[in-house]
Amino acid sequence: MARNLKPPPQRAAARRGRPETGQSAHNILDVAERLVQTRGYNGFSYADIAAELGVTKASLHYHFASKADLGRALIERYDAAFAHSLAAIDQRFTLPGDRLRAYVALYESVIRGQRMCLCGMLAAEVSTLPAPMQKQLNAYFDANESWLGQVLAAGRRRGELQFAEPARERARAMIGALEGALLVARVYGDARRFRAAVDPLIRDVCGAPPPMRRRRISPG
């Protein structure tokens, strides 16, 4: 295959005698996560991760025997991190309206770097994914619907939020809208499109404009 023997890769990270076995897996997941969020599960390979980390593909297979294993680990970690974020919102905010806006901000933080929500991206490719990953996706969206549904229900009880249908149904609508706003905004490479597409829907359930102050028009 006409290989030109190149000098040894000069690993970036290695070289320290650290007994922690979790460090490498963590780095692998970080890179893989970004690749899935930007290119999709079928749009990246072990070679991409290996090149970025300065290791070989074989080394990756030591940590994640198959791509399906890696995929499962990705959703698992993402789902856990999301649950953690929701718990943090619950702790920090009391008013349902504030919780709702913090939830939206969570999605907004994703689009920086042109990323899609990990599970939204995988949702597009769902029919090509191994069954375990499909089940994890269901669980992810179920958990989101459940949390947001409760926030919305509480908000309506307090008279802070308004909507006609069951809270769970409105939660479904909003989660879909958030995912779709990410999806379309990425086409234009413009993160501001996300807010522009989402704010109207927030206003529909809140009576008043979202935060206390309006955002500025120009960068500043």
Add this chain to the structure above:
Amino acid sequence: MARNLKPPPQRAAARRGRPETGQSAHNILDVAERLVQTRGYNGFSYADIAAELGVTKASLHYHFASKADLGRALIERYDAAFAHSLAAIDQRFTLPGDRLRAYVALYESVIRGQRMCLCGMLAAEVSTLPAPMQKQLNAYFDANESWLGQVLAAGRRRGELQFAEPARERARAMIGALEGALLVARVYGDARRFRAAVDPLIRDVCGAPPPMRRRRISPG
């Protein structure tokens, strides 16, 4: 490679002396379109199309020299068909509210067969697509925003529809919501989830419940 020589493929379609050169391309596009809508651009191959049509991969390359060519043709046709559907809506309906609901029905027709909107699917993979396809995606969403924005603006002028922000902005929100509703409903393999996620957002702009009659709960 231990090939077991199988009998000749027994083509399904061929065998007729038809001079139309466009027929094959049309069939190829039909299959490719469904594959992209269900599996994504990076989730199918020429081999998949060839197997389904009972032809060889080489034969496909005669009609679409590269996968990028095929991709471009797919968006072009899809975009044209969508424009045609919008023109048909304009002709058939006069009231903005009716046009809006017909627009939503267009999306709803997509999810049967577990399909995603072609351009919504490609939007997820946008960073892996050849530049021409990316530009086509922009044009597609621009056209949608433009059409829907005009419908919404007209509806508000008549007092039929209600929303606070510029019509174009509301159009952006609704298109994102529709794409996202498709995206998430597919995870559950449940087309009804689409309507459940979209109806609340329709009701927010229409004063009244969508159609004259409510849909039935059971199949019938």
Add this chain to the structure above:
DNA sequence: GTCTATAACGAGATAGAC
């Protein structure tokens, strides 16, 4: 316009040395 055959490459994955 479709075929056979094959090139050229990349994918996921494994064996075994270190």
Add this chain to the structure above:
DNA sequence: GTCTATCTCGTTATAGAC
């Protein structure tokens, strides 16, 4: 844990016969 080396298969694409 990471490496080299290799395997097998799938992918896009081309050449040239029919």
